[in-house]
Each structure stands twice: as structure tokens, then as C-alpha cells.
Amino acid sequence: xxxxxxxxxxxxxxxxxxxxxxxxxxxxxxxxxxxxxxxxxxxxxxxxxxxxxxxxxxxxxxxxxxxxxxxxxxxxxxxxxxxxxxxxxxxxx
Ligand SMILES: [Zn+2]
Numbered sequence: 907x908x909x910x911x912x913x914x915x916x917x918x919x920x921x922x923x924x925x926x927x928x929x930x931x932x933x934x935x936x937x938x939x940x941x942x943x944x945x946x947x948x949x950x951x952x953x954x955x956x957x958x959x960x961x962x963x964x965x966x967x968x969x970x971x972x973x974x975x976x977x978x979x980x981x982x983x984x985x986x987x988x989x990x991x992x993x994x995x996x997x998x999x
Contacts, residue, residue, distance in 0.1 A: 911964035915939050916990055917955040924987045925955075926970050935960050943997050958997040959990050 913935035915927040927938055939958050941949065963970055969986040 911962065912968070914961045914963055914968075914970045915942065916959040916961055916987060917942050918957045918991065919953050919955055924991065925953075926961075926983065926987065929963060929968065929970070929972055939996060956998075957991075957995040959993065960996045961986075961990055 912929040913932055914929060915935050915938045917925045917927075917939075919925060927935075930938055939960060942955050942958055961970070969983045971983065
């Protein structure tokens with residue numbers, strides 16, 4: 907998906923850690939964010955979040971992880987995450 911416009915959902919958990927999703931379409935990102943913000947009944951969310959951002963990735967490349975190699979990519983993306991969380995969140999807790 908790298909190279910095409912897509913969206914990553916970034917969430918801050920209650921410990922202040924930032925979690926980054928894989929790449930989604932816009933409706934997919936909105937759905938994923940909605941599930942984080944308000945989990946549907948019967949769905950176990952891995953952890954509660956206090957803020958959610960949606961990052962637009964795409965051309966020519968994306969700083970966030972796709973598929974394999976996530977640990978290395980997460981390190982490379984940490985600067986982008988720090989900048990992203992300075993912006994108004996998609997959903998504040
Ligand atoms: Zn991406």
C-alpha cells in the first residue's frame with residue numbers, strides 16, 4: 907500500500923504510549939478509530955485509548971510500518987509520531 911494514499915490510525919493509550927495501525931482506506935481508518943473509541947459489544951479491544959489521530963500516508967512513501975519489519979519501522983517513525991501528536995487529535999478522550 908506504500909505509494910498510494912492511505913491512512914494510519916494512531917492511538918495514545920492510558921500509559922501515554924503511541925500505537926500505530928497498519929495502512930487503511932479512509933473508511934477503514936474511520937471504522938478502526940471508531941472501534942477503538944467505542945468498542946462494539948462483544949469485541950475485545952486490546953487496550954483503552956485516550957486520544958486518536960488519523961495520519962494520511964502515501965506518495966512517495968510512508969514513514970509508518972507496513973506488514974513485516976514493524977520494529978525497525980516503528981523506530982524510524984517515532985519522530986513523525988511526536989510531530990503528529992502536537993496536532994489536534996481526530997478524537998480527544
Ligand atoms: Zn503507510
